[in-house]
Amino acid sequence: MMIINSIFSEFLKYSVTPLRYKQNLAEQTVMEEVSQYIPSLMAWLSKHTCVSDSSGRSPAAEKKFGLKGKIDLTVKAQLRKTKASREEVKVLPLELKTGKASFSSEHKGQVTLYSMMCSDRRPDPQEGILLYLKHGEMETVTVKPESKSGLVQLRNRLARDLSRQVTTETDENGRKTYFLGSLPPPINNERACSKCSHLQTCSIYQRSVEKPELPPNHAMSKLVPEAMGHLDGEDLAYFLHWILCLDVEGKESGRRQLSSIWCTSGQQREKEGDCLSNMVITASELGIPESQSFNDGKGCSLTFSRHPSYAGAALNTVGLTTGDMVVLSSEDGHLIALATGFVRNISATLVEIVVDRDYLHKTSEYKDVKFRLDRNDSFSTAGYLYTSLSKLMDPTPQGSWLRNLIIKRQAPEFELKVSKSCLYKVKSIFKPLNKPQRTAILKVLMAKDYVLIKGFPGTGKTSTIVALVKILQLLGLSVLLTSYTHSAVDNILLKLKKEGVHFLRLGRQGRIHPSILPHCAEILTSSPSINSVQALRKFYDSYSIVATSCLGVSNHPVFQQRSFDVCVVDEASQVLQPACLGPLFHCRKFVLVGDPKQLPPVVQSKEARSLGMDESLFVKLDNRGATYDLNLQYRMNRVIMELSNRLVYEGQLLCGDPSVAEQCLQIDTSLLSDQPKWQKAALSPKIQNSVVFIDTQKIAATEIQDGKGLKNKMEADIVLILLKQLMKAKVGGETVGVISPYRSQVQLLQQMVHACLPLAGVEVNTVDQYQGRDKSVIIVSFVRTETDNVGELLKDLRRLNVALTRARCKLILIGNTVALKVYDNLAPLLSWLQETQNVSFYVFVSLLGKFDQCKNSGGKLRLSD
DNA sequence: ACTCTGCTGAGAGGA
Numbered sequence: 097m098m099i100i101n102s103i104f105s106e107f108l109k110y111s112v113t114p115l116r117y118k119q120n121l122a123e124q125t126v127m128e129e130v131s132q133y134i135p136s137l138m139a140w141l142s143k144h145t146c147v148s149d150s151s152g153r154s155p156a157a158e159k160k161f162g163l164k165g166k167i168d169l170t171v172k173a174q175l176r177k178t179k180a181s182r183e184e185v186k187v188l189p190l191e192l193k194t195g196k197a198s199f200s201s202e203h204k205g206q207v208t209l210y211s212m213m214c215s216d217r218r219p220d221p222q223e224g225i226l227l228y229l230k231h232g233e234m235e236t237v238t239v240k241p242e243s244k245s246g247l248v249q250l251r252n253r254l255a256r257d258l259s260r261q262v263t264t265e266t267d268e269n270g271r272k273t274y275f276l277g278s279l280p281p282p283i284n285n286e287r288a289c290s291k292c293s294h295l296q297t298c299s300i301y302q303r304s305v306e307k308p309e310l311p312p313n314h315a316m317s318k319l320v321p322e323a324m325g326h327l328d329g330e331d332l333a334y335f336l337h338w339i340l341c342l343d344v345e346g347k348e349s350g351r352r353q354l355s356s357i358w359c360t361s362g363q364q365r366e367k368e369g370d371c372l373s374n375m376v377i378t379a380s381e382l383g384i385p386e387s388q389s390f391n392d393g394k395g396c397s398l399t400f401s402r403h404p405s406y407a408g409a410a411l412n413t414v415g416l417t418t419g420d421m422v423v424l425s426s427e428d429g430h431l432i433a434l435a436t437g438f439v440r441n442i443s444a445t446l447v448e449i450v451v452d453r454d455y456l457h458k459t460s461e462y463k464d465v466k467f468r469l470d471r472n473d474s475f476s477t478a479g480y481l482y483t484s485l486s487k488l489m490d491p492t493p494q495g496s497w498l499r500n501l502i503i504k505r506q507a508p509e510f511e512l513k514v515s516k517s518c519l520y521k522v523k524s525i526f527k528p529l530n531k532p533q534r535t536a537i538l539k540v541l542m543a544k545d546y547v548l549i550k551g552f553p554g555t556g557k558t559s560t561i562v563a564l565v566k567i568l569q570l571l572g573l574s575v576l577l578t579s580y581t582h583s584a585v586d587n588i589l590l591k592l593k594k595e596g597v598h599f600l601r602l603g604r605q606g607r608i609h610p611s612i613l614p615h616c617a618e619i620l621t622s623s624p625s626i627n628s629v630q631a632l633r634k635f636y637d638s639y640s641i642v643a644t645s646c647l648g649v650s651n652h653p654v655f656q657q658r659s660f661d662v663c664v665v666d667e668a669s670q671v672l673q674p675a676c677l678g679p680l681f682h683c684r685k686f687v688l689v690g691d692p693k694q695l696p697p698v699v700q701s702k703e704a705r706s707l708g709m710d711e712s713l714f715v716k717l718d719n720r721g722a723t724y725d726l727n728l729q730y731r732m733n734r735v736i737m738e739l740s741n742r743l744v745y746e747g748q749l750l751c752g753d754p755s756v757a758e759q760c761l762q763i764d765t766s767l768l769s770d771q772p773k774w775q776k777a778a779l780s781p782k783i784q785n786s787v788v789f790i791d792t793q794k795i796a797a798t799e800i801q802d803g804k805g806l807k808n809k810m811e812a813d814i815v816l817i818l819l820k821q822l823m824k825a826k827v828g829g830e831t832v833g834v835i836s837p838y839r840s841q842v843q844l845l846q847q848m849v850h851a852c853l854p855l856a857g858v859e860v861n862t863v864d865q866y867q868g869r870d871k872s873v874i875i876v877s878f879v880r881t882e883t884d885n886v887g888e889l890l891k892d893l894r895r896l897n898v899a900l901t902r903a904r905c906k907l908i909l910i911g912n913t914v915a916l917k918v919y920d921n922l923a924p925l926l927s928w929l930q931e932t933q934n935v936s937f938y939v940f941v942s943l944l945g946k947f948d949q950c951k952n953s954g955g956k957l958r959l960s961d
Numbered sequence: 962a963c964t965c966t967g968c969t970g971a972g973a974g975g976a
Contacts, residue, residue, distance in 0.1 A: 166971060195974055206972095287976075421969065436969065452969075477968050581966060604969090647967050675967075698965045804963050837964070864964055887962050895964075 133194055136232035144234075160216050161248055164433065167210045168192045171225070175236075189214055189224040197228035199235055205247060207237040212244060217430065253280075262343045272703065274344050276336065278306040286315035297486045299323035304332055326491040334503045338485050338674055341709040342478055348701035362427055362468035366408065369415025370471040372447060374406035374427060377459045377467070384440070384450050396457045397440060398424075399448045403466050410444035418442060419606055421472035422449055426465050436472055438606065480650045481674035488677055498680055501545055502713065508545035508722040514538055522567045530752060533560045536724040540564060540662070540687050541571075548668075548714060548723040549689045552749050553740070553901035554731025554870065557689055561664060562591045564687070568662055569597065569640055577643040578679045579666035580697075582607040584868070585643050588666065589615070592641075600639035603648045617654075633657070646671055649678040659683060666690075667868075669714040672697040676713040690714045693744045694898050695867050702888070728752035731870050733759045735786035736900075736907050743925055744897045758783065761873060761906040763825045775821055778908055789909045789929055790814060792881070797912065799881045805840030806887070808879040811910050812844050815875050818908060819849065819858055822873065829856030833871035835899055837863050837889045841879050863899045874903035878911030883918050893921040 169190040174183055189210035193203060207224035214221050227234045261277045282289070282302060289295060299320040302308060310317055324332075362373025377398055384395035402408055416422070416439055424435045437451035449469065456462075488498055500506040518541065526534055533556060536549045551557035561577075565588070568575050577599075579585045585601075586609035592599055593612070601608060601615045608616055617636075626632055636654050646665065649655055663683035665676060669690030675697075680686050696710040704710075717723075727748050729737065734757040741749050751757035761781045768779075778788045797810030815834055822832055834849070836842050845860045859871070876899050880890065889895065900907065913930075916922045 164971090168972095193974085198976095291976085438969080472969080477966090480968070583966095607967090645967070650968080670966090672967095695964090698967095700965080801962085806963080839964075862964065885962065887964095889962085889964055892964090 133229040136229050140227065140229075140232050140234065161212050163209055163213050165209065165213065167213065170214065173225070186221050187214065187218050188221045191224065191226050193226065193228045194230065195228065196230050197233040199226065204237045205243070208239050208243050208247060211237075211239045212247075216432075262340070262347050274340055274703070274707070276301075276305045276340055276343065278308075281306070281308045282310075282314075282316045284311075284315050286319065289315055289319055295319060295323045296489060296491075300327070300332060300335060300489065304336055324489075326496070327489060331489060331499055331503055335485055335489055337707075339482070341704050341707050342481055342485075342674070344707060345699060345701050345704035345709060346478055348703045362470075363408075365468075365470060366414055372400070372408075372411055372414060372416060372469045374403040374408060375400040375447070375467045375469060376403050376465070377462055378446070380457050380459045382454065382457050394454055395450065396454045397448055397450045398437075398456060398459070399446055400467065400469070401446050411447050412442045412444055416442060416447070416469070416471060422469045423472045424449070424451065425468055425470065427468050428466070431465070440606075477647055477675065480647060480678070481672065483650070484674045484677040484681075487681060494681055497545075498677070502677075502716065505717070505720060507720055508543065508547075510539070510544060510722075511542040514541050518571060521570055525563050525566050525570070529560070529563055530556075530728050532724065532726045532728060533563070536560060536726060537564050537567060539722070539724055540685075541567070543685050543687075543722065546686045546688065546717065546722055548717060549687060549726060550718075550723055551689055551691055551726045552729060552745060553691070553694070553898075554729035555726035555752070556728075556730060557666070557726065558588055558591060560726060561588050561666060561689060562595070564664065565592060565641060566595065566597060572640075573661035574640040574658075575642070576649075576660040576663040576679055576683055577641060577666075578646050578649065578663065580646050580671040580675065581667065582645055583609070584667050585645060586612050587868075589643055597641065598639065599641035599643055600636070602642065602644035602652050602654065607645075617652075646675050646678050649682065655682050661685070662687065664689065669712045670695055670697055670867075671712055671714075672699075672709070673711060673713045673716065688714045688717065692718060693894060695864060695894050696892075730756050731904055732901060733757055733783060733786055733905055735783055736903055736905075739787055739907070739925075740897055740901045742928060743900065743921075744893060759905050760786070761827070763822070763827050765825060767825045768821060771821070775817070778818060779821055779825070779906075786905060787907045787909070787929070789911070789913070789926075791913045792910065793912045793914045797881060799879055802840040806838045806879050807840040807844045808877065808881065809844070811877045811879060812841065812848055814910055815845060815877055816848050816852060818875060819853060819856070823853060823856055827873065829853065829858045831872035832856075832858050832875070833866065833869075833873070833902060834858060834860040834875045834877065835863055835866050835902065836860075836877040836879060837895060837899070838879050841877055845877070863895050866902050867898050870902050870904055872904045873906040873908070874899075875908045876900075876910065878909065878916060881912040881915045883915050886918050890916075890919050890922065896921055896925075 167189045169192070170187050171190050172185065173188050174185050189207060191203065191207050191210065203226055207226055211221050211224040214224075222239045224237050224239070225234060226237055257277075257279050263275045263277050265273045265275070267273070279301070282298070289298075292298070299316075302316065302320055303324065308316075327335075362371050365371035366373045378401050379399040381397045381399075382394045384397045402411070408414075418439050418441065420439045422437055422439060423433050424437065425432050426434070435451040435453045435456055437449045439447060440450050441448040447469065488495060488502070501508065526537075529537070536547065537560065540547045549557070549560065551560070565575050565577060577585065577588060579588075582603060585603075589599060589601060589612050590609065593615070599615055600617055600620070601612050602617050605613065605616060605618060613619060620626075621632065621635060626635055636658065642654060642658075642660070644652065660683045663679045663686040665671065665679060665686065666689045668676060668688035669692045676688075690712070692712065692715045696715075697712055699705045699710045725748065728750055730752045732740075732751075734751055737749055737751060737757075741747050760783050761779070763779060763781050765776075765779070765781065768775075771779075774790065777785065778790060780788075792810060792814070795810065797808055797814075799806050799808050819829075819832065819834070823829060834845055836845065839862060842860055842862050849856070849858050849860055878890070880887065913926050917926055
């Protein structure tokens with residue numbers, strides 16, 4: 097059965113309903129196409145096989161030659177070379193082809209590679225079988241040593257060329273300039289190249305980077321100008337700029353490769369937090385729903401524990417967490433990349449992963465095998481980003497519309513007014529909105545191209561999007577709702593759900609909020625009533641609102657078939673420009689929502705940042721007459737708001753409501769007896785004391801390098817004293833947040849809070865994680881005390897802005913003013929706080945001389961006045 | 962000089 101199943105799964109690639117939908121195939125065509133292969137297949141089976149269930153296991157990757165691929169089928173074959181020679185039995189790779197028998201060198205080469213892969217786990221078969229199912233032709237491909245070395249050499253050459261994509265030149269001042277590297281000269285084959293899907297990109301690259309010297313009459317001399325005739329110099333410059341950014345980021349951030357699995361031991365990789373070593377399988381289970389997005393089978397999960405002989409760290413402290421992608425291999429290096437999957441559950445002693453291969457369910461074969469689970473980061477979104485850039489260059493109306501708006505920065509157009517009947521329809525949704533929110537929505541209705549909605553902190557971005565989506569739906573317009581993160585998408589959807597709006601959510605189930613799962617496409621389409629292309633199309637078309645992540649747009653079949661009236665991108669100022677393009681290919685106008693004064697897209701390498709890679713599409717399109725500010729905020733009281741108005745918003749931020757402006761910390765100070773003065777000041781409920789800075793410059797609160805991170809124990813102690821006081825004075829723990837720019841400090845604080853105030857509900861997190869959220873009370877621990885070796889992190893005004901705009905009533909800042917003055921952004925803030933301390937809200941608390949007292953009390957911190 | 966979310970992929974064929 098295994099053999100037959102494997103063979104039929106080959107056909108399944110064509111018969112899976114979503115795929116047919118994606119390729120817009122009629123049901124019958126597919127069935128006819130599939131059924132024509134069945135007779136020759138059955139004939140072949142009866143002639144050559146006695147059906148027995150061999151394991152059917154085929155390697156996914158190979159160690160000796162560094163190959164990776166999936167073999168259709170391995171068969172145990174009895175071979176009789178000549179009449180004289182004895183029968184030989186060996187396991188061979190079998191490659192199925194549904195087309196006409198060509199026995200082309202490509203096909204033979206593929207079998208050669210598979211045979212090489214087999215040789216890593218079994219005796220080298222040195223041959224393989226090609227089976228063409230159209231007429232049932234079969235041929236044994238004999239693998240010659242020279243074709244092996246030929247293929248490996250070819251691969252190595254290509255790998256070398258691709259690894260030199262970026263070249264650098266360093267000038268006398270040590271400044272680096274990056275250049276795109278060139279590839280080997282193009283082949284001269286008009287027939288192949290004219291139909292190649294990469295012709296356009298290849299042409300741009302040849303024209304702008306490689307500039308090969310071609311002989312006269314070379315196919316490319318004609319094809320290149322044809323392929324890029326619709327592009328001008330500006331288009332090319334944009335394209336090349338972003339390709340360079342992506343290349344530099346890839347090079348400098350040092351992407352981890354799969355090869356590290358066979359170059360580094362499991363225990364070594366575990367130290368780096370990227371691997372669980374010495375694992376054994378303890379259980380397996382079939383029928384795992386989460387596997388659906390990548391598995392045609394029933395979905396298999398495997399549970400591992402440590403091998404009894406190995407006393408490693410608790411599994412959930414190593415660094416792998418739920419949802420991480422992993423590769424499964426054996427410790428001895430015999431089974432490389434046996435399967436890939438993701439972590440479903442992880443505890444101190446057990447880890448459960450969902451794998452892409454159902455046959456691993458039969459775990460008896462592996463009972464003596466020690467496994468390792470490596471984080472699978474080798475895959476990156478880069479491929480998708482390159483594709484989006486190339487799509488932007490396409491000679492399509494959509495491509496040229498987007499190029500005009502984005503690259504040429506053509507002014508977006510608007511209708512002059514919104515019709516009366518339209519206004520009447522949306523009246524009730526408009527009612528609870530404030531003026532800037534209404535203006536922004538009206539502009540979206542009038543826009544022909546795009547609108548940017550700049551949502552300052554606490555100004556009701558989500559409510560505005562919710563209202564906008566409802567209005568668009570009411571007007572009969574379809575909406576593609578996206579954001580960079582799944583959590584931001586679900587944030588909006590949770591509100592829409594509450595209002596009874598009908599929508600469809602696409603994306604991996606593991607990433608989707610539990611209460612949104614019932615709206616998830618995979619779950620809804622699994623209903624037995626959706627069993628044909630028509631039913632599936634009807635299902636997808638019945639939703640006017642479709643929501644997913646920006647990158648989730650890339651591969652879903654819906655987007656090959658559908659276009660939307662309006663696309664909304666939330667968090668748009670945090671989305672990499674090429675990633676933001678994805679959803680825009682599928683809409684007639686778009687709305688970007690964000691705030692460029694808050695955090696920019698994550699770019700790992702400083703080099704790529706210096707090229708401008710962190711410029712979001714939001715920033716690129718800002719100031720083109722289509723930006724509308726939401727400036728009425730409902731979060732911070734006037735004192736806290738004033739701080740970020742000084743720092744970044746230049747007075748534009750206004751309180752949306754007088755009660756917001758005057759809100760103060762609700763604290764029962766009568767419960768706090770003989771408090772030192774600095775604590776009294778820090779926790780004062782008076783509005784003029786809403787922002788407090790606790791300066792640690794006079795006490796020994798020094799930053800500590802902790803592996804890759806930074807932490808500051810003394811600052812953490814001060815945070816904890818304040819938290820305890822707050823809890824004592826009946827301030828709800830869930831209304832209090834602690835923020836630090838540094839992960840290590842966050843971890844330290846989390847441990848301490850967990851130990852001392854386990855049930856209080858105080859949330860400790862990084863600045864980055866707190867974006868988009870707020871708490872009544874926020875305590876910020878700045879950590880840094882050194883004045884040299886200043887870090888990148890605090891240099892970013894946007895990160896500081898986020899830290900300062902999370903608090904509603906009380907913002908307590910803890911840091912060393914001498915060290916923090918080194919930062920250009922912080923210096924004016926600090927001096928302003930110091931200057932105005934008498935007139936407004938800066939409370940300067942000196943802890944001079946208190947450190948000795950701490951030491952005397954046996955290491956226990958006891959800060960008194 | 963430390964901040965972090967995305968994405969399964971490999972191969973299906975047609976001259």
